[in-house]
Amino acid sequence: MTYTTAIFYFFSAILVFAGLRxxxxxxxxxxxxxxxxxxxxxAGLWMLLEAEFLAIVLVLVYVGAVMVLFLFVVMMLDINxxxxxxxxxxxxxxxxxxxxxxxxxxxxxxxxxxxxLEVMGTPSPQPADYSNTRALGRLLYTDYVYAFELAxxxxxxxxxxAIALALRRRKDSKFIDPAEQVKVKRDERLRIVKMAPVxxxxxxxxxxxxxx
Amino acid sequence: xxxxxxxxxxxxxxxxxxxxxxxxxxxxxxxxKRHVTYALSLATLAGAAFLTLRDxxxxxxxxxxxxxxxxxxxxxxxxxxxxxxxxVMVYARAYLKARNLYRGEFFVLALFALLGMMVMVSAxxxxxxxxxxxxxxxxxxxxxxxxxxxxxxTEAAMKYFVLGALASGMLxxxxxxxxxxxGSLALGxxxxxxxxxxxLRLPLVFGLVFxxxxxxxxxxxxxxxxxxxxxxxxxxxxMTVFIGSAPKIAAFGFVVRIxxxxxxxxxxxxxDMLVVLAVLSMAIGNIAAIAxxxxxxxxxxxxxxxxxxxxxxxxxxxxxxxxxxxxxxLVYALMSLGGFGMILLLSxxxxxxDRLDDFRGLNRRSPWLAFVMLLLxxxxxxxxxxxxxxxxxxVLQAVIELGYxxxxxxxxxxxxxxxxxYLRVVKLMYFDTPHDTQPVAAGADARILVSxxxxxxxxxxxxPQPLMALCAHAIGASL
Numbered sequence: 001m002t003y004t005t006a007i008f009y010f011f012s013a014i015l016v017f018a019g020l021r022x023x024x025x026x027x028x029x030x031x032x033x034x035x036x037x038x039x040x041x042x043a044g045l046w047m048l049l050e051a052e053f054l055a056i057v058l059v060l061v062y063v064g065a066v067m068v069l070f071l072f073v074v075m076m077l078d079i080n081x082x083x084x085x086x087x088x089x090x091x092x093x094x095x096x097x098x099x100x101x102x103x104x105x106x107x108x109x110x111x112x113x114x115x116x117l118e119v120m121g122t123p124s125p126q127p128a129d130y131s132n133t134r135a136l137g138r139l140l141y142t143d144y145v146y147a148f149e150l151a152x153x154x155x156x157x158x159x160x161x162a163i164a165l166a167l168r169r170r171k172d173s174k175f176i177d178p179a180e181q182v183k184v185k186r187d188e189r190l191r192i193v194k195m196a197p198v199x200x201x202x203x204x205x206x207x208x209x210x211x212x
Numbered sequence: 213x214x215x216x217x218x219x220x221x222x223x224x225x226x227x228x229x230x231x232x233x234x235x236x237x238x239x240x241x242x243x244x245k246r247h248v249t250y251a252l253s254l255a256t257l258a259g260a261a262f263l264t265l266r267d268x269x270x271x272x273x274x275x276x277x278x279x280x281x282x283x284x285x286x287x288x289x290x291x292x293x294x295x296x297x298x299x300v301m302v303y304a305r306a307y308l309k310a311r312n313l314y315r316g317e318f319f320v321l322a323l324f325a326l327l328g329m330m331v332m333v334s335a336x337x338x339x340x341x342x343x344x345x346x347x348x349x350x351x352x353x354x355x356x357x358x359x360x361x362x363x364x365x366t367e368a369a370m371k372y373f374v375l376g377a378l379a380s381g382m383l384x385x386x387x388x389x390x391x392x393x394x395g396s397l398a399l400g401x402x403x404x405x406x407x408x409x410x411x412l413r414l415p416l417v418f419g420l421v422f423x424x425x426x427x428x429x430x431x432x433x434x435x436x437x438x439x440x441x442x443x444x445x446x447x448x449x450x451m452t453v454f455i456g457s458a459p460k461i462a463a464f465g466f467v468v469r470i471x472x473x474x475x476x477x478x479x480x481x482x483x484d485m486l487v488v489l490a491v492l493s494m495a496i497g498n499i500a501a502i503a504x505x506x507x508x509x510x511x512x513x514x515x516x517x518x519x520x521x522x523x524x525x526x527x528x529x530x531x532x533x534x535x536x537x538x539x540x541x542l543v544y545a546l547m548s549l550g551g552f553g554m555i556l557l558l559s560x561x562x563x564x565x566d567r568l569d570d571f572r573g574l575n576r577r578s579p580w581l582a583f584v585m586l587l588l589x590x591x592x593x594x595x596x597x598x599x600x601x602x603x604x605x606x607v608l609q610a611v612i613e614l615g616y617x618x619x620x621x622x623x624x625x626x627x628x629x630x631x632x633x634y635l636r637v638v639k640l641m642y643f644d645t646p647h648d649t650q651p652v653a654a655g656a657d658a659r660i661l662v663s664x665x666x667x668x669x670x671x672x673x674x675x676p677q678p679l680m681a682l683c684a685h686a687i688g689a690s691l
C-alpha cells in the first residue's frame with residue numbers, strides 16, 4: 001500500500017463516518033458540524049485527485065459560507081427534536097432493510113469490475129505547471145458557456161422565488177415610511193376648526209348643567 | 213465560437229432578456245398597473261413565436277458546442293409551448309385577480325418556466341437537458357407555493373419539491389452511469405458510441421433503469437405518480453392549468469431526446485420498462501379517477517392515464533410511434549387547457565368550482581359553456597368526432613404495427629373504463645339541476661378563448677391530418 005492509498009482510505013473512512021453521523025446525530029448543531037467534517041474530508045479526497053481548485057472552493061464556499069449560514073439557521077429555529085424523530089425507530093427496520101438490499105444489489109452490479117483501474121487505466125499525473133483553475137475557467141466560459149448561463153438563470157429564479165415567498169408586508173406591523181413623511185402636506189397634519197364665539201355666561205351655565 | 217453560432221438560440225435569448233426587463237419594470241409598478249406586466253408577458257410570447265417562426269429549420273443543427281440543437285421537432289414543440297403558456301395567462305387573469313395573486317411573480321415565474329421548457333426541448337446534451345428541467349421545476353415549485361395563506365397549496369408545493377428533488381437525483385444518477393459507460397454527455401455522441409455495441413452492458417442498463425425512473429417521476433407515470441393528485445388538487449387552479457399543459461409538451465421532448473435520440477440503440481431494454489409503466493398508468497389512472505369527487509383530482513388521475521397512453525407511442529420506438537406520441541401530447545395539452553380553463557371560468561372571488569357538484573346543471577346556467585365542456589369531455593374520453601379519438605387511434609396504430617396487439621386491447625379496455633367518469637361530467641351538466649344558481653362571472657377574453665379551445669378540438673377532430681402530418685414531419689426530419 002502506497003502512501004496515497006493509505007491517505008485515501010483514511011479520508012474515506014472519516015467521510016463515511018461523518019456522513020453517517022450527519023443523519024444519526026441527535027442534535028442538529030452536531031449534525032451540521034459533522035457535515036462540515038464531511039465536506040472537509042471530501043476536499044482532501046479531491047486534492048488527491050489533483051482537483052485542487054474544486055477542493056479549495058469546497059472548503060471556502062461550503063464550509064466557510066454555506067455551513068456557517070446553516071448553523072445560524074439551525075440555532076435560530078426552534079426545532080422540536082422529539083416530534084421530528086417520532087417515526088424514526090418505527091420505520092428504521094423497514095427502511096434499513098430496503099437500503100441494505102439496495103446497496104447490496106448496486107454493489108453486485110457495479111463493484112470494481114466495470115469502472116475499476118483494470119478497465120479504465122490509471123490516470124497519468126499532470127505536469128507540475130498544470131493549472132486546473134485555468135482549465136476549469138476555460139471550459140466554463142467557452143465550451144460550457146450555455147450551461148453556465150443556464151445555471152445563472154436558475155439562481156435568479158431561486159432569488160425571485162425566495163423573495164416572492166418570504167417577503168410579506170404585514171398589515172398590522174407598525175413601520176415608518178420616510179418617503180411618506182417627506183411628502184406630507186400641511187393639510188394632512190393640521191386642521192383649522194372654525195367655532196362660533198361663545199359668551200362667558202353661557203359657558204358658565206352650561207358648566208352648571210353638566211354637573212351631576 | 214462566433215456570434216453566428218448563437219443565432220439558433222435567439223428565441224431563448226429574447227425570452228431571457230424580456231424576463232429580466234419585466235422583472236425590473238414590475239418592481240416599479242403599482243398594483244393597479246399590473247396589466248402592464250400582463251401585456252409585456254404576452255408580448256414576450258408573441259416575440260418568441262415570431263423569432264421561432266422566422267427561421268424554421270429544415271434539418272437539425274447542433275450549436276453552442278453541442279449543447280443546443282435546433283431542429284423541426286424543437287421548433288414545433290416550442291411553438292405549442294408558447295401557445296399554451298399564452299392561453300394559461302389569459303385564463304388565469306381573472307382568477308388571480310380575485311385571489312390577490314395577480315402579481316408580477318406569477319408572470320415572471322411562468323416565463324422562467326417557459327425558458328426552461330424551451331431549453332429542454334432543444335437540448336442535445338445531458339447538461340442542458342438537466343438544467344432546463346431544473347429551471348422549469350424550480351419555477352413550478354415556487355408558483356405552487358405562491359398562495360402563501362393556503363395550507364393546502366403550501367403542502368402541495370412541499371410534496372412537489374421533495375419528490376421532484378428525488379426524481380432529479382435518480383435522473384442524475386442514471387445519467388452518470390451512462391456517462392461512465394460512454395464517456396460522453398452529448399446525446400449524439402452517446403448514440404454513436406452505443407450503436408457500435410458496448411461491453412459494459414450491465415452498468416448501462418443499470419443506469420437506464422434510473423433514467424427511466426426519473427423520467428417516469430417527472431411525467432407522473434405509475435408507480436411514480438403519488439405527487440400528481442396532491443399537487444393538482446392543492447395548487448391554485450391557475451397554477452394547475454399551467455402544470456397540466458405546457459410542461460407535458462416539454463416532458464415529451466425531454467423523453468424523446470433521451471430515449472429516442474441518445475439511448476435509441478437500447479430500445480429493447482427500455483421498451484419493456486415503458487410497457488409496465490404505460491399499462492399501470494392507464495389502469496390506476498382510469499380506475500382511481502372514478503372515485504374522485506373533486507374535478508381537479510379527477511383530472512389529475514386522468515393526466516396519469518393520458519401519460520400512460522402517450523408512453524404507448526414512445527415505447528414503439530419508431531418514427532410513427534414518436535409522431536403519434538407527439539400528436540397525443542399536443543392534443544392532450546389542448547384538452548387539459550380547456551378542462552382547467554373551464555374550472556377557472558366558473559370560479560369567482562371566494563368560490564372554487566372544483567367539485568364535480570359545481571358542474572351540475574351547467575346547461576341551464578350557460579348552454580354554450582356546457583357544450584364546450586361536452587366537447588372537451590368527449591375528446592378526453594376519445595369519442596369521435598373530437599380529436600381525442602384520433603390521438604388514441606394513432607397511438608394504438610403504432611403499438612399494433614409493433615405487434616403488441618394485446619397491449620392495444622388492454623389500452624382500449626382501460627380507456628372504456630375511463631369514458632365512464634368523463635361522461636359522468638356530461639350527465640351532471642345536462643340532466644341534473646344546478647346547486648349553484650349564480651350566473652357565470654367570466655370575462656369576455658376567457659370566454660372567447662375557451663370557445664376557441666373547444667372548437668379547435670372539434671375542428672381538429674374533423675380535420676386531424678394537418679397536425680398529424682406536422683408531427684410526422686417534425687419527427688421524421690429530426691430523429
